[in-house]
Amino acid sequence: MKPTLPQGTRDFGPETVRKRQYIFNIIRTQFELFGFQPLETPAFENLDTLMGKYGDEGDKLIFKILNNGLERPEKHESSRQLFEQVLQGKLEKGITERALKYDLTIPFARYVAMNHNLLTMPFKRYQIQPVWRADRPQRGRYREFYQCDADVVGSRSLINEAELLQLYTTVFSQLKIDVKICINNRKILVGLAEACGFAGNMMDITIAIDKLDKIGLDKVIEELRNKGLTEDSLQKIQTYLKLSEIEGNSDILQLLKNFFAETPIALEGIQEIETLISFAPQVSIDVTLARGLNYYTGTIIEVKPLGIQMGSIGGGGRYDDLTGLFGVSDIPGVGISFGVDRIYDVMEELKLFPENLEGSLQVMLVNFGETFNAYNFSVMQTLRNEGISCEMYPEPIKFDKQLKYAGKRNIPYVVLIGEDEMNEEMISVKNFTTGLQHKMRLTEVISRIKQGSL
RNA sequence: GAGGGUGUAGCUCAGUAGGUUAGAGCAUCAGAUUGUGGUUCUGAGGGUCGUGGGUUCGAGCCCCAUCAUCCUCCCCA
Numbered sequence: 025m026k027p028t029l030p031q032g033t034r035d036f037g038p039e040t041v042r043k044r045q046y047i048f049n050i051i052r053t054q055f056e057l058f059g060f061q062p063l064e065t066p067a068f069e070n071l072d073t074l075m076g077k078y079g080d081e082g083d084k085l086i087f088k089i090l091n092n093g094l095e096r097p098e099k100h101e102s103s104r105q106l107f108e109q110v111l112q113g114k115l116e117k118g119i120t121e122r123a124l125k126y127d128l129t130i131p132f133a134r135y136v137a138m139n140h141n142l143l144t145m146p147f148k149r150y151q152i153q154p155v156w157r158a159d160r161p162q163r164g165r166y167r168e169f170y171q172c173d174a175d176v177v178g179s180r181s182l183i184n185e186a187e188l189l190q191l192y193t194t195v196f197s198q199l200k201i202d203v204k205i206c207i208n209n210r211k212i213l214v215g216l217a218e219a220c221g222f223a224g225n226m227m228d229i230t231i232a233i234d235k236l237d238k239i240g241l242d243k244v245i246e247e248l249r250n251k252g253l254t255e256d257s258l259q260k261i262q263t264y265l266k267l268s269e270i271e272g273n274s275d276i277l278q279l280l281k282n283f284f285a286e287t288p289i290a291l292e293g294i295q296e297i298e299t300l301i302s303f304a305p306q307v308s309i310d311v312t313l314a315r316g317l318n319y320y321t322g323t324i325i326e327v328k329p330l331g332i333q334m335g336s337i338g339g340g341g342r343y344d345d346l347t348g349l350f351g352v353s354d355i356p357g358v359g360i361s362f363g364v365d366r367i368y369d370v371m372e373e374l375k376l377f378p379e380n381l382e383g384s385l386q387v388m389l390v391n392f393g394e395t396f397n398a399y400n401f402s403v404m405q406t407l408r409n410e411g412i413s414c415e416m417y418p419e420p421i422k423f424d425k426q427l428k429y430a431g432k433r434n435i436p437y438v439v440l441i442g443e444d445e446m447n448e449e450m451i452s453v454k455n456f457t458t459g460l461q462h463k464m465r466l467t468e469v470i471s472r473i474k475q476g477s478l
Numbered sequence: 479g480a481g482g483g484u485g486u487a488g489c490u491c492a493g494u495a496g497g498u499u500a501g502a503g504c505a506u507c508a509g510a511u512u513g514u515g516g517u518u519c520u521g522a523g524g525g526u527c528g529u530g531g532g533u534u535c536g537a538g539c540c541c542c543a544u545c546a547u548c549c550u551c552c553c554c555a
Contacts, residue, residue: 084553162550171555327555429515
């Protein structure tokens, strides 16, 4: 058979892994610097932990795991019947009761609900793990990808939001990616739905207006008209959407206040944004920002890269009662996520990776044959004890082949110890960048490599 | 779930109107060069033309189906 990868997955070769690690390291370092603590959760969860948390669309995209033992003969009949029900979109236990995790937030909420009396609140955790979505792959979209999440639970303070916005700003500036950090507030969207007499169906409205920059005003209004909104409400929404054309946070805030003068819930959201802007003036208010995940209740955040066509590379928001879904209420939280795979794609396309991310291997010892192996081997151990990474070519093949290998692997120094060197108790070192070669004692090799003066 | 593009060597792709034995570059390996890499030169290996059917005297090329992959929409990181 010829091997293939499952759709939407990738292998990462050495060079790619190094670049990815560069991103992970920057994010992890900042997470720690901001006081977040690490957490890991299983690759898969019980299906009912995940179902119903991400909206209808999300449920469809959860990778379900087939139960074990379905192939056992005595289970054939019941499996067949259960599968019939699955085909009708009905219950799925008996066929599947576990699923690959879809994001890091819900498993975190599950963890907090299970451990809340052990945790010191407010609890700040970060988590760097893969998640899986049964989506159709396309540009910037994978079925397996990494998220890096930072969340704070057990605090309602907007300081947390401000910190997370600062975290975004710091990380993306270190990665040298130009981004637009957009914020909005679900309370404003709730207020808008209320004002339209459509309070129960906030998501329909928000999902439609979220598409403004993609499909344009006319189509958004058309879509909402089909949802059954009155002409009066459509007029209100048009007025609201006009705000998206305005530049400048303070102007937008003022207009929002006027527009929602008689909608208390919206005013609350506006007030929250105003406070946040005072902490983080670098972010932009985006009144059309909605976000599909239905557990957000307050601030919502999204990060878009500038100068490239790519979906969001980060997102998050406040959720006031996520653990309530697991029977533990009154634990509010707020969090953000970094999409490493898209960040990688952006950096690759805009050539933002530093040059010198190649291997750390510093020295290769040439293999001159059995007579010299023991001596070379002991030199190699000495170098390693000195913290210099090195390897000896394992086969006594032709000299130029060994050098070719060193060249391809970008090894900066090649050590040659053959007959002459052994007799003289000297070592020949060739600098592969300059091509120059010198003979010296081992101690000098070590100190000069350490100083980078070889 | 809806719509579109592409499948020829390990990779990127040529392949002209359907016509003998399917090509190039890169990569790999070997030699030129038995203690000095990248450059250069010479040579070699490597293909069920995604798969199955059909049209035809004849199919890499045309038709149908199927699979894979990429892109767009929906939704998202």
